[in-house]
Amino acid sequence: MNDLQLNPDGSLRHFLSIEGLKPALLEQIIETAASLEQVAKRAVKKVPVLRGKTVMNLFFEPSTRTRTTFEIAAQRLSADVINLDVQTSSTTKGESLLDTLKTLEAMHADMFVIRHHESGAATFFARHAAPGVSVLNAGDGWHAHPTQAMLDMFTIWKHKPRFDRLKVAIVGDILHSRVARSQIHALNLLGAMEVRLIAPQTLLPEQPESLGVHVYHNMEEGLRDCDVVIMLRLQKERMQGAHLPGGDEYFRCYGLTEARLQHARPDCIVMHPGPMNRGVEIASSVADGPQSVILEQVSNGLAVRMAIMAMVLGGQHEVRP
Amino acid sequence: MNDLQLNPDGSLRHFLSIEGLKPALLEQIIETAASLEQVAKRAVKKVPVLRGKTVMNLFFEPSTRTRTTFEIAAQRLSADVINLDVQTSSTTKGESLLDTLKTLEAMHADMFVIRHHESGAATFFARHAAPGVSVLNAGDGWHAHPTQAMLDMFTIWKHKPRFDRLKVAIVGDILHSRVARSQIHALNLLGAMEVRLIAPQTLLPEQPESLGVHVYHNMEEGLRDCDVVIMLRLQKERMQGAHLPGGDEYFRCYGLTEARLQHARPDCIVMHPGPMNRGVEIASSVADGPQSVILEQVSNGLAVRMAIMAMVLGGQHEVRP
Amino acid sequence: MNDLQLNPDGSLRHFLSIEGLKPALLEQIIETAASLEQVAKRAVKKVPVLRGKTVMNLFFEPSTRTRTTFEIAAQRLSADVINLDVQTSSTTKGESLLDTLKTLEAMHADMFVIRHHESGAATFFARHAAPGVSVLNAGDGWHAHPTQAMLDMFTIWKHKPRFDRLKVAIVGDILHSRVARSQIHALNLLGAMEVRLIAPQTLLPEQPESLGVHVYHNMEEGLRDCDVVIMLRLQKERMQGAHLPGGDEYFRCYGLTEARLQHARPDCIVMHPGPMNRGVEIASSVADGPQSVILEQVSNGLAVRMAIMAMVLGGQHEVRP
Numbered sequence: 001m002n003d004l005q006l007n008p009d010g011s012l013r014h015f016l017s018i019e020g021l022k023p024a025l026l027e028q029i030i031e032t033a034a035s036l037e038q039v040a041k042r043a044v045k046k047v048p049v050l051r052g053k054t055v056m057n058l059f060f061e062p063s064t065r066t067r068t069t070f071e072i073a074a075q076r077l078s079a080d081v082i083n084l085d086v087q088t089s090s091t092t093k094g095e096s097l098l099d100t101l102k103t104l105e106a107m108h109a110d111m112f113v114i115r116h117h118e119s120g121a122a123t124f125f126a127r128h129a130a131p132g133v134s135v136l137n138a139g140d141g142w143h144a145h146p147t148q149a150m151l152d153m154f155t156i157w158k159h160k161p162r163f164d165r166l167k168v169a170i171v172g173d174i175l176h177s178r179v180a181r182s183q184i185h186a187l188n189l190l191g192a193m194e195v196r197l198i199a200p201q202t203l204l205p206e207q208p209e210s211l212g213v214h215v216y217h218n219m220e221e222g223l224r225d226c227d228v229v230i231m232l233r234l235q236k237e238r239m240q241g242a243h244l245p246g247g248d249e250y251f252r253c254y255g256l257t258e259a260r261l262q263h264a265r266p267d268c269i270v271m272h273p274g275p276m277n278r279g280v281e282i283a284s285s286v287a288d289g290p291q292s293v294i295l296e297q298v299s300n301g302l303a304v305r306m307a308i309m310a311m312v313l314g315g316q317h318e319v320r321p
Numbered sequence: 322m323n324d325l326q327l328n329p330d331g332s333l334r335h336f337l338s339i340e341g342l343k344p345a346l347l348e349q350i351i352e353t354a355a356s357l358e359q360v361a362k363r364a365v366k367k368v369p370v371l372r373g374k375t376v377m378n379l380f381f382e383p384s385t386r387t388r389t390t391f392e393i394a395a396q397r398l399s400a401d402v403i404n405l406d407v408q409t410s411s412t413t414k415g416e417s418l419l420d421t422l423k424t425l426e427a428m429h430a431d432m433f434v435i436r437h438h439e440s441g442a443a444t445f446f447a448r449h450a451a452p453g454v455s456v457l458n459a460g461d462g463w464h465a466h467p468t469q470a471m472l473d474m475f476t477i478w479k480h481k482p483r484f485d486r487l488k489v490a491i492v493g494d495i496l497h498s499r500v501a502r503s504q505i506h507a508l509n510l511l512g513a514m515e516v517r518l519i520a521p522q523t524l525l526p527e528q529p530e531s532l533g534v535h536v537y538h539n540m541e542e543g544l545r546d547c548d549v550v551i552m553l554r555l556q557k558e559r560m561q562g563a564h565l566p567g568g569d570e571y572f573r574c575y576g577l578t579e580a581r582l583q584h585a586r587p588d589c590i591v592m593h594p595g596p597m598n599r600g601v602e603i604a605s606s607v608a609d610g611p612q613s614v615i616l617e618q619v620s621n622g623l624a625v626r627m628a629i630m631a632m633v634l635g636g637q638h639e640v641r642p
Numbered sequence: 643m644n645d646l647q648l649n650p651d652g653s654l655r656h657f658l659s660i661e662g663l664k665p666a667l668l669e670q671i672i673e674t675a676a677s678l679e680q681v682a683k684r685a686v687k688k689v690p691v692l693r694g695k696t697v698m699n700l701f702f703e704p705s706t707r708t709r710t711t712f713e714i715a716a717q718r719l720s721a722d723v724i725n726l727d728v729q730t731s732s733t734t735k736g737e738s739l740l741d742t743l744k745t746l747e748a749m750h751a752d753m754f755v756i757r758h759h760e761s762g763a764a765t766f767f768a769r770h771a772a773p774g775v776s777v778l779n780a781g782d783g784w785h786a787h788p789t790q791a792m793l794d795m796f797t798i799w800k801h802k803p804r805f806d807r808l809k810v811a812i813v814g815d816i817l818h819s820r821v822a823r824s825q826i827h828a829l830n831l832l833g834a835m836e837v838r839l840i841a842p843q844t845l846l847p848e849q850p851e852s853l854g855v856h857v858y859h860n861m862e863e864g865l866r867d868c869d870v871v872i873m874l875r876l877q878k879e880r881m882q883g884a885h886l887p888g889g890d891e892y893f894r895c896y897g898l899t900e901a902r903l904q905h906a907r908p909d910c911i912v913m914h915p916g917p918m919n920r921g922v923e924i925a926s927s928v929a930d931g932p933q934s935v936i937l938e939q940v941s942n943g944l945a946v947r948m949a950i951m952a953m954v955l956g957g958q959h960e961v962r963p
Contacts, residue, residue, distance in 0.1 A: 040429045044373030052686030054714060065424065068403055072375060072428055075401040080717040082710055096920070103707065103916060106940035107714055108682050274424060278417070298427035361750050365694030386745065389724055393696060393749055396722040595745060619748035
């Protein structure tokens, strides 16, 4: 994976997974995002970093929110954007994923942003991509969602820049969450003091400790003295299966309430990748409360995606806004 | 409403409803549209008024026609445009309208163009919008469709600039028409001599006279000496309900034919917001005849939407093309 | 048709059909494409030929691949592009095709790219288009797909510039193929030495010889000494009808295999408009083999569509990249 993501000089070629990257590269993403964030404050919110480049959004799973942030990020960098509605495309005519990739590449795409329900889809694309073409993983199966993890790291860094002092709790459906998987890798790489998972046994992967985390089944205990708490979205379809009781019952055990948040440090920040199920995994009073940085995460997502796009295509040295 | 739409200096902040606006502001929109209309005649049909701004089209009801004119208007002003397909977005995952608004705002949207099946949706957005973010109502329930009304006023003004001398008839399904509601307010604000509604009792709101109009149930009488006749689209789904007999019967009573148009003034212009049901509310010979300005309305819609976008975001003084 | 496609000075006004065009015009398209192809090799892959122009993609049949190449071609020429999702537009509200055209024209569209399931739809549009508005046929019924034919001619020309020395075989479902129809006209106009059709009787039009071709029912005979072989896509829905046996049986008789390709000239190139049914009309080893130029066709499609767009709107003299 490492080899595939990096150019021979160690710079970023694709962005597929946090796993295998060096801490310095994650820090570079954070610093580049901090720099590009300034663009949003200008009257004309554009830089010409990717002018004349074509970015193709290939979403095999629908996600207006994530696709839109990638689209805006590309527009801000002056790229041309093509949104491919994959539901109605040739893949439904029986064309293979590889034929689709090669066909789009032949249209001189410079970058693919790909979301796919199968783990490894983005890596497959990257393995077969032509020289000069970059692939960004916007979520593949249960595997990884590395731009989400990096926007979360950027958000944490802006509030609490010393990762080595942080206790971070991730709460909810870890088992099915590509977001959680990428966050755990990123937090460990950036040297977080402690990463905790809080979840019922049925929503944890096997042998979670092998990921370098501590496991809790109780919110009050798991939140104690935390600096950051990251709530995960509970997929409604899971609640109807064997994994879980109903939403009310889940909220009673694992919902983040004001009372529970008291167990964390007073300056603990509350995060959520969105969209939220209010009253299921998080109380509205917490979601909208003073410790919530949930909307900041969205803005930070723009800056981080601009940073990663600029790094893979523009080269680090050309990124100054 | 007035407070919400205007900045403290009286300039336009949002555009939600004709109701409550001052005549001078409506005249300013008309004048700005007249100025921006010149852009369409250039070889390069663009002005940089909104360069680097992000306009988001949020259509909770599908409308290719209206969405497209807003999209082209924004392109001509050099804005970046994001079309959000709301049918597939997080709102279907149970996210509230307010969460959707706040999330999109966090992506640094500068303007929302919103169409929604519920009356008051645009006002709700405007009430919660962050400073610097503008909301344009592209139709909310039965309430208002103010940009349509303003393009109609602009169209009338180009042919008959003295509103105080005009008799204007609005014909058809007034009850369910947000277009008619906005037109009536605009015509009264601009001082039209007389506004008439021509419709069967079942397609009129209660106490229509309270709107400052005269009511007719007979086309020949209602059209007599009119300078402008505005036909409304008959929603097919209404015809199947209790409100109305079939399309043929409707056309026999309330369809605009050449013979009926003879009762109006010889220079009376014929308008329709489109798309037309030919042979239901209007005869093809009238729709395509010399008095029809129906296609001009479409072009005027571009100029008026550019004007309103420029006024809310660019500030009046920066709008010179 | 000729009159409709050309301006009085013989330059291209619309692009509807190969039929009726002069060879010199086809050669001009090829030369312009060769020139514009260089744009794709620049760091900033854009030229301002269509800056400020609005190109509208009207696809009444879904086709992500073709729509995307037109969209990218327009972006590269700096045009503004509007994609109209015709499934959800006013045409489904009962508006006629002519009303749709006139409405979109009133939005100051400069060019329509239209795909429609009815033969003659693009010509209908062109016949009613306002002065200054151009129509490109992106496929109409079984009639024509002229930009596909021209990208195929451009592809052949790059490998084998002397058409008068070429034997070209077109293989597969000729009967239902607008692509084949346009290719046959183009090859004959450019003076190809011989055009062959290879197909079962059930997939040939009546009196195919009237098209100026030789007919074969046997692959080995038809491919003998060919310089170019063009495979057509087999529509799956045809295989289920009376026209044809199953995919395996078809492949056994008319599939292009390495063994069969041996009957053609050693430097014979293999083409396919895509998307391919591997193992039905073409073996994977051929599709991905050294004689295949199938992906080049996609890239050439961009250059040819840029060329045609520039010629109809920009005028030939302004096209220099």
